[in-house]
Amino acid sequence: MVFTASSSSAQFSSAQSSSAQSLRGFRGAFLDFLEDPFYQPESEAVRYIPDGLLVVEAGNVKAFGAYETIRPQYVDLPITTYADRLLMPGFIDLHLHFPQTEMIAAYGEQLLEWLNKYTFPTERRFQDMAHAQKIAVAFIDELLRNGTTTAVVLAAVFPESAEALFAEAERRNLCLIAGKVMMDRNAPDFLTDTAASSYDQSKQLIEKWHRRGRLRYAVTPRFAPTSTAAQLELAGLLLQEYPDVYLHTHLSENVSEVAWVQELFPNSDGYLDAYDQAGLVTERSIFAHCVQLTDREFQRLSEAKSTIAFCPTSNLFLGSGLFKLEQAKSVQAPIHVGLATDIGAGTSFSMLQTANEAYKVAQLRQQRLSPFQALFLATLGGALALGLEAELGNFNVGKAADFVVLDLQATPIMALRNPTLPDSLAELADSAFSLIMMGDDRSIQATYIQGEIAYARSSR
Ligand code: GUN
Numbered sequence: 001m002v003f004t005a006s007s008s009s010a011q012f013s014s015a016q017s018s019s020a021q022s023l024r025g026f027r028g029a030f031l032d033f034l035e036d037p038f039y040q041p042e043s044e045a046v047r048y049i050p051d052g053l054l055v056v057e058a059g060n061v062k063a064f065g066a067y068e069t070i071r072p073q074y075v076d077l078p079i080t081t082y083a084d085r086l087l088m089p090g091f092i093d094l095h096l097h098f099p100q101t102e103m104i105a106a107y108g109e110q111l112l113e114w115l116n117k118y119t120f121p122t123e124r125r126f127q128d129m130a131h132a133q134k135i136a137v138a139f140i141d142e143l144l145r146n147g148t149t150t151a152v153v154l155a156a157v158f159p160e161s162a163e164a165l166f167a168e169a170e171r172r173n174l175c176l177i178a179g180k181v182m183m184d185r186n187a188p189d190f191l192t193d194t195a196a197s198s199y200d201q202s203k204q205l206i207e208k209w210h211r212r213g214r215l216r217y218a219v220t221p222r223f224a225p226t227s228t229a230a231q232l233e234l235a236g237l238l239l240q241e242y243p244d245v246y247l248h249t250h251l252s253e254n255v256s257e258v259a260w261v262q263e264l265f266p267n268s269d270g271y272l273d274a275y276d277q278a279g280l281v282t283e284r285s286i287f288a289h290c291v292q293l294t295d296r297e298f299q300r301l302s303e304a305k306s307t308i309a310f311c312p313t314s315n316l317f318l319g320s321g322l323f324k325l326e327q328a329k330s331v332q333a334p335i336h337v338g339l340a341t342d343i344g345a346g347t348s349f350s351m352l353q354t355a356n357e358a359y360k361v362a363q364l365r366q367q368r369l370s371p372f373q374a375l376f377l378a379t380l381g382g383a384l385a386l387g388l389e390a391e392l393g394n395f396n397v398g399k400a401a402d403f404v405v406l407d408l409q410a411t412p413i414m415a416l417r418n419p420t421l422p423d424s425l426a427e428l429a430d431s432a433f434s435l436i437m438m439g440d441d442r443s444i445q446a447t448y449i450q451g452e453i454a455y456a457r458s459s460r
């Protein structure tokens with residue numbers, strides 16, 4: 001833990017003229033991660049600076065450390081002070097569905113019935129560009145209201161829906177990874193493409209949006225049941241043609257789904273193998289859920305350096321099961337894991353609430369998820385999983401100044417529970433835990449994208 005000025009001051013050897021217009025400072029208590037607290041002691045993994053100063057230039061972190069150390073190097077710096085607030089890197093949501101924004105909290109079904117009854121009819125509306133644009137605005141508003149500054153998102157099958165989402169993310173300067181869903185079977189006619197059209201449309205979207213500003217493309221077969229082997233192979237071809245795009249899909253969420261995949265892909269050796277045979281299991285692959293994985297599949301994901309998006313509110317809501325986080329984060333066969341809301345099967349856009357449910361999933365499995373581990377998964381863990389740790393995930397110099405201002409006293413009961421900001425790591429762990437258990441969008445006072453305010457809570 002960096003608790004005093006001394007150990008963090010070395011980074012700032014070149015003092016700058018702080019009169020430069022673009023330099024801005026933010027003062028408050030800062031929490032971020034330098035290492036993975038699943039594998040390193042928390043005393044080394046966690047960085048807590050009770051009175052810190054973040055200096056931002058042109059959207060990036062220029063300097064960061066204890067206020068008393070940094071301040072003398074930037075004497076004229078205009079500073080925004082957040083007294084009694086905790087500043088953290090913006091949250092990274094590793095898996096959610098933009099066209100399901102308006103159908104969150106749909107009653108009574110498990111995965112396959114839920115898709116047919118609620119999801120597919122809702123996604124049909126995204127053929128209409130005006131509707132897609134309207135929901136894209138609401139969707140990104142909701143991300144920012146919840147302190148999420150990076151997201152990995154599925155659009156609908158219609159390329160227009162991905163267009164609308166990328167355009168809105170670009171307008172807000174958001175780091176967004178997204179793709180048009182590919183599905184050429186086992187879905188209503190109004191929602192299917194073909195293997196060839198999905199390839200062509202995805203390619204066009206890659207050419208237009210991938211690496212445009214902060215945007216990235218993810219080739220997105222919805223899940224094995226809604227793709228033919230031919231479509232999965234073309235998804236694999238796209239990954240070969242564009243080696244730096246992502247692959248984003250669902251994997252082993254629900255028992256009936258897993259059995260169905262075995263029927264649909266009789267020559268595959270399990271669900272993951274249906275993807276593997278098409279070349280989709282790579283270090284740029286993000287697999288949502290993974291609740292029903294076999295031991296061999298865990299092993300394979302570790303070897304391939306793929307990522308699992310842990311979606312606790314969704315897995316509980318759809319009755320899918322309890323993700324084995326401790327197996328994914330084992331020492332023997334470690335897998336990259338991040339947290340994800342999975343809107344609209346997930347029940348909250350809040351990554352705090354998502355961490356809350358992750359803790360309870362661990363409890364039900366007789367495991368323990370510490371508050372720092374949970375917050376790591378929602379920040380640096382997500383950045384590492386995406387291979388974006390050079391740009392995102394903590395306050396290291398050079399990274400994007402995407403951050404969130406957290407109010408630990410957002411409600412009367414939270415104020416009672418957290419009368420003061422902590423001084424020590426042990427106190428911080430306690431406060432952070434209560435923030436996860438009790439906090440939600442009400443705890444987000446402000447969200448900054450590249451040092452610019454993107455959301456400010458109206459006063460409480
Ligand atoms: N599997 C395939 N499609 C979906 C979806 O939209 N949501 C969830 N939770 N699982 C899926």
Ligand code: ZN
Nearest residue numbers: 097250288342
């Ligand atoms: Zn999903």
